[in-house]
Amino acid sequence: MFAELNFNDRLREAQSRKESILCVGLDPDVDRLPRHLLRGNSEAEAVLQFNRTIIASTHPYACAFKLNLAFYEVLGRRGFEVLQKTRHMIPADCLTIADAKRGDIGNTARKYAQAIFEQLNFDACTIAPYMGRDAALPFLEYPGKAVFILVRTSNYSSIEFQSWPVEGVPFYELVARHAVRWNMDMPGTIGMVVGGTHTEAPAHLRAKFPTVPFLIPGIGAQGGSMQAATQAATIKGRILVNSSRNILYQASGANFATRASQVAMETQHRLNQLLTPYQP
């Protein structure tokens, strides 16, 4: 029955159950892992142990985990295994997002969709919009799952193309307008990636797209504002606020798990406090 819910319903359910809109980003950078994990371990083993500990320490405070695939691909031959094992460590009461930023066409996009939604059974995936709807359609064939389109990304050079004025609005807004039409007659859900470093973007886009789920990265290490992010949260328009480095790398000693747990809890609470005015 759960599988028949659409992604928005599943997101609402997960967020209500966990009383959290926090998504923990599992971006395990070998250069930043606590050194003791690497002693006598391969890099792949160290990452697995790190992820296992981070998931155990933070899942009570999170409604979702986002895995940035680059950090797994760079592990080479064992990357897929680490990705798959990490995916399966995530408790069933949390949603899972493959931050893959894929953007390809036709038969290629279909292959990516199979890998991410069938083999790895992620609940959602991020997609780059430049090639148009061809990049998203194969992912939208999956009921209950979501495709988060890069609309307003959190990085500095996002202004290079995304802010260009086109027909009186920034380019990213036109991308958003198109993207929300891509799932007509498709079972999948369209979501948007809206960087929390652009303080105006979350509320601006929410006003235009009242029911689209937003994935908001850039809080924490990138300096984004939790307050700006939560302004996009409404009962019907859900947001997922992602924090990666700020939770993962609080400490480099044996206390890294305790510190990660503490910061995840604080972030959950802070987000909930900020939400109160919007979601009574």
Added chain:
Amino acid sequence: MFAELNFNDRLREAQSRKESILCVGLDPDVDRLPRHLLRGNSEAEAVLQFNRTIIASTHPYACAFKLNLAFYEVLGRRGFEVLQKTRHMIPADCLTIADAKRGDIGNTARKYAQAIFEQLNFDACTIAPYMGRDAALPFLEYPGKAVFILVRTSNYSSIEFQSWPVEGVPFYELVARHAVRWNMDMPGTIGMVVGGTHTEAPAHLRAKFPTVPFLIPGIGAQGGSMQAATQAATIKGRILVNSSRNILYQASGANFATRASQVAMETQHRLNQLLTPYQP
């Protein structure tokens, strides 16, 4: 010494030596492999055997091979191994392109660059432009290598965003104008992906960007015109014309290698004939 040449020099050298501007796309789709390869073999083994045979049959006619990473990732646990082994099967007189269409930022882009340029030692990589220069810079730190930015893609829905008029020109042209500035003071080379299905695009972009290498996909199965592609070829402005499915899947029986070899040779010759008026 070879490693000190920049990518344009390496491309010129490879094309002169092989008398070819053909790039063979290694997109091994398990559903389309000759069935006899799958008998008694795992999918990964069948793909390796297919690639080995295709490379052996076509490399005399090609100056480069392009590997679309989606087809390897979908193999799951053994995907990286198949990718790595295929990479190492490619003769040293051909350049190698990772068609990854990656687009991510900062530490993530750096991880992708390490995986593709260091671990796998590809000569070039495709990159999606939506996030701006952050996605390309880590790849441009490698001397002798190139980053092909998606400018005008070959798929139908590329018109959705790429054709939008901005400041009097199509959006893709503004992307191109920005992209050519990204490698200032960087050792890497900027190239562009220009779909051969848009008959006007190759010559139009060549007029604006006389020395940028173009990777032109969409010839063959996607219906692109070899003639339109070769109009972008000049002595200083090199092009690589890619063909994948039209070479790989000519036959499904034991004769697949002979047919692939024949079509690769015909394509090489046809391209060279078309080139003659442009490169005396």
